[in-house]
Amino acid sequence: MPGMFTLCLADFVTETFGAATWDEIVTHAHVPNGVSPHLHIAMADADDLDVLALIDATRSVLGLTLQEAADSFGEYWSCIYAPEVAATVWRTFGSARECIERLDDLRPGLDATVPSPFRYDWQDERTLMVAYTSDRGLLDFYVGIVKGVGTAFDEPLRVRKLSSSGVEVVFA
Secondary structure (H helix, E strand, C coil): CEHHHHHHHHHHHHHHHCHHHHHHHHHHHCCCCCCCHHHHCCCEECCHHHHHHHHHHHHHHHCCCHHHHHHHHHHHHHHHHHHHHCHHHHCCCCCHHHHHHCHHHHCCCCECCCCCCCEEEECCCCEEEEECCCCCCCHHHHHHHHHHHHHHCCCCEEEEECCCCEEEEEEC
């Protein structure tokens, strides 16, 4: 999994809830030294089990459901983290629609295991069906990121998880 996911999670928790909360999450997750040294490199691969343990610990410590955690993370990722870390690519997105269709553009240069590319199927001019295949079961985080994209571009979206690999996005 890309190290940037964990770096973003750490930034989100630290900036929103404080460094002590992140330390508590790391302790709860039983991840040595907070993160493995390679997680400090956003483009590197992070251990899936460490990342999943940090996600579970974040939910537990903050008392959030999976979707609440995913939505909060997605909002932070889309509105703060990605526009800063991937500024060159992010600035090329002119709308939520373009950003969602081009999320794969943020992957080049990653030396990490990433899910297969998104597959898009437009049902009509407002409804996009997205197929997202990930063995990690993190579709809820994709849903949160897409919701956050709508916020980042100030465009109302209705985003709905349909299955373990399918998402419907309806543009206003």
